[in-house]
Amino acid sequence: MTKKIAVINDLSGFGRCSLTAAISVIAAMGVQPCPLPTAVLSAQTGYPSYFCDDYTDKMEYFRQEWEKMGAAFDGIYTGFVASEQQIENIFCFLATFRKKKTFLLVDPVMGDNGKVYAMFTDRLLSLMRELVYKADAVTPNLTELCLLTDTDYRMIQSLTDEKHLLTVIEQMARNVIKKGPQAVVVTGIHFLDEKDGIQKMGNLAVTGKQASLSAFPYVGGSYSGTGDLFASIIAAGIARGDKITDSIQLAGDFIERAIVDSVKENIPRNDGVNYEQFLGMLTK
Template sequence: MTKKIAVINDLSGFGRCSLTAAISVIAAMGVQPCPLPTAVLSAQTGYPSYFCDDYTDKMENFRQEWEKMDAQFDGIYTGFVASEHQIENIFTFLKTFQRKNTFLLVDPVMGDNGNVYAMFTDRLLSLMKELVWKADAITPNLTELCLLTDTDYRMIQNMTDERNLLTIVEQMARNVIKKGPDTVVVTGIHFLDGEDGVEKMGNLAVSGKQVSLSAFPYVGGSYSGTGDLFASVIAAGIARGDKITESIRLAGGFIERAIVDSVKENIPRNDGVNYEQFLGMLMKNTNQ
C-alpha cells in the first residue's frame, strides 16, 4: 500500500517552493503527498509583489473533513507557518492524526543567513520550539538551529574552519535532541574543506551516537525552495524506509544538480531551481 504523508505548508504559484516542491518530490519518491495549505499565494514572498490568501481558519476545515474520512498518515511534515495560530492548529492536527507509527518531520522555517522572516515573533519561536520537541526529525538551517538553541548566530557566522564549525553545530544539534527529536539534520552549512581547500556546502545529520556529513562543492547562488526540496526528500525517504544518511546524500546530489543547472541558465533567485528534470534521480528503490 502506498505510504501517505500529510504536508502542511503554503502553496505558491511561482517560486518552486513549499507545496509545489513537496508534492512533486514526494510523489516522485513513490509516496502520496496529502497537502494541507496554510496559505495560497500568487508567488512566494521574495517577489516584490504578490497576492496571499491566508488559510489559517480553513486549516481546521481540512482537519475536520479528514477526521470524518478516518484518514491515516504514515508521516506528517510541516513547513512554513505564517503565524502563531497556525502552529496551534498544527497541535490540534497532531492530536487527531499522529498515531504510534506516524512520524513527524518539522522544517522549522523562521529565517536564514542570520536574519528572521517577517512573520517571526518571540511567541512564534516559543511555539515552534514546542512543535520541534514533538518531532522525530527536524531540518533547520544554521539560523534556525541558533534560534532553537538560543545561540547568537554571530558566534558561527564567520567561522570557516571545518572542524571547529562542525563540532559546534553537532553540539547544538545534540542540545536539541535532548529535548525530543531523534534526528537533527542541519542544512546549508558553508565551509572550507580542510583537506582539499575547496568551498563546500554540507548537511550534517546528528542522531544518537551517529554523525554524518554530506557535502558538495559550493557552486554559488542562493535560491528559493531548496530547503523545501531537501526536507521533502528526507520526509519521503523516512516514509519509504530509507536510512537518513542515504536520503541526505540523495537530496544533496539532487539539489546540487539543480543548482548547477540554474546557475548556468542564470535563473533568478526568486524563481527557484531547475529541479524538475532531475526528479528521476529520486525514483530508485520505490517498490515496497
C-alpha cells in the same frame, strides 16, 4: 500499500517552493503527498508583488473532513508557519492524526543568513520550539538552529576552522535532540574543506551518538525552495524506509544538479531551481 504524508505548508504559484516542491518530490519518491495548505499565494513572498489568501481558518475544515474520512498517515511534515494560530492548528491536527507509528518531520522555517523573518515574534518562536520538540526529525538551517538553541549566529560565523565549526554545530544539534527529536539534519553549512581547499556546502545529520556530514562543492547561487526540496526528500525517505544518511546524500546530489543547471541558465533567485528534469533521480 502506498505510504501517505500529510504536508502542511503554503502553496505558491511561482517560486518552486513549499507545497509545489513537496508534492512533486514526494510523489516522485513513490509516496502520496496529502497537502493541507496554510495559505495560497500567486507567487512566493520574495517577489516584489504577490497576492496571498490566508488559509489559517480553513485548516480546521481539512482536519475535520479528513477525520470524517478516517484518514491515516504514515508521516506528517510541516513547513513554513505564518502565525501562532497556525501552529495551534497543527497541534490540533497532531492530536487527531499522529499515531504511534506516524512520524513527524518539522522544517522550522524561521530565517536565513543570520536574519529572522519579520513575522517571527517571541511567542511564535516559543511555539515553534514546542513543535520542534514533538518531532521525530527536524531540518533547520544554521540560522534556525541558532534560534532553537539560543546561540548567537555571529559566533558561528566567526568559526573558520572546519573541524571546530562542525563540532560546535553537532553539539547544538544534540542540545535539540535532548528535548525530543531523534534526528536533527542541519542544512546549508558553508565551509572550506581542509583536505582539498575547496569551498563546500554541507548537511550534517545528527542521530543518537552518530553524526554524518554530506558535502558538495559550493557552486554559488541562492535560490527559493531548496530547503523545501531537501526536507521533502528526507520526509519521503523516512516514509519509504530509507536510511537518513542515504536520503541526505540523495538530496544533496539532486539539489546540486538543479543548482548547477540554474546557475548555467541564469535563473532568477525568486524563480527557484530547475529541478523538474532531475526528478527521475529520486525514484527507487
